[in-house]
Amino acid sequence: MPSYALLVEYDGAAFYGWQRQAAGPSVQQALEEAASRLNGGVVPLATASGRTDSGVHAEGQVVLMTLSADLPPERLRAALDFHTRPHRIAIRAAALAREGWSPRFSALRRHYRYRILARRAKPALEEGRVWHVPLPVDHEAMHAAAQLLLGRHDFSAYRAASCQADSPLRTLDRLDVLRQGEEIHLLASARSFLHHQVRNFVGTLYEVGLGRQPIGWPREVLDGRDRQLAGQTAPPQGLCFLRVDFPEPIDWRA
Structure with missing residues (x-):
């Protein structure tokens, strides 16, 4: 078959x-x-x-x-x-x-995008696709903080309590924070992720974007390996599974 x-x-x-x-x-x-x-x-x-x-x-x-x-x-x-x-x-x-x-x-790398709509007005066309926050967000500070999380680490502080992975060790290849008009996009890439890892990144970096925490705080959270020290788990609707990389190209037919 x-x-x-x-x-x-x-x-x-x-x-x-x-x-x-x-x-x-x-x-x-x-x-x-x-x-x-x-x-x-x-x-x-x-x-x-x-x-x-x-x-x-x-x-x-x-x-x-x-x-x-x-x-x-x-x-x-x-x-x-x-x-x-x-x-x-x-x-x-x-x-x-x-x-x-x-x-x-067989996957080499998985890619995700998280979208934050940072404006006072609620979304109409993008309802259910973004996390709406009615406050100004400093994406550059979030990006600087995100770069301190790259590499291979014990990501216990960023995994869900219900995560069933055998090990909290993961290698984070990319964690960029960009502005696209009124939206803040977080782009994450790794071979694999822990349960809620990307959403926990977003909720923690958001505290930096609001100015409530310094740029080095998300790394301190990482080193502490305690989920209770990190920020909230960002809501699911802003997250999208973008694509997967494989060793050999797939002969897609549309």
Whole structure:
């Protein structure tokens, strides 16, 4: 049976995250149920390169799925894109996956973006896509503080209490804070992240952006390895899974 790689975009607002769970609908469930219509009614397993939380969006989630139907990737993409309706899920592209390839374990680097809308007026068009803060934010101070977190560290201070990772050690390759008009964007890249790590970065750096804490404070929090010393966990709607890097390019067909 052929295995396919899928490039998936979704609005996480209506889902309880990527992974199937009893609490409510998930992206995995919606995608697997859509694929069952092409798989003789059998629900296949969909494996993702990253498990996004409830309310978190994705532009370039990569998914592996094995089906009994032997379809050209472009036909599979179109069929799955149709059957995922009315969910806000788009199958952007598909490709045949080579044997042994895994979207999770073959990944070299994952990239996320967090958006803060820093203005007094609430969002209208971007509601559910940004964290709205009605206060001025110093993105340059946030960026300077973020650079002190790069490299390989014990990120216990920035992991969720419910994090199931075996080790808090991670290598952070990028943590940039940029201004785009009224928005502040935080761009994070690493091979893998701990549960809530990016959102905890944002909540902690936000304190620096407001001038409540000095630039060196997030690094002090890191070295303290105590989650209670860090800032709040930023809300999920501002976070988006952007893309994944693999050792070899994927022959995407749209």
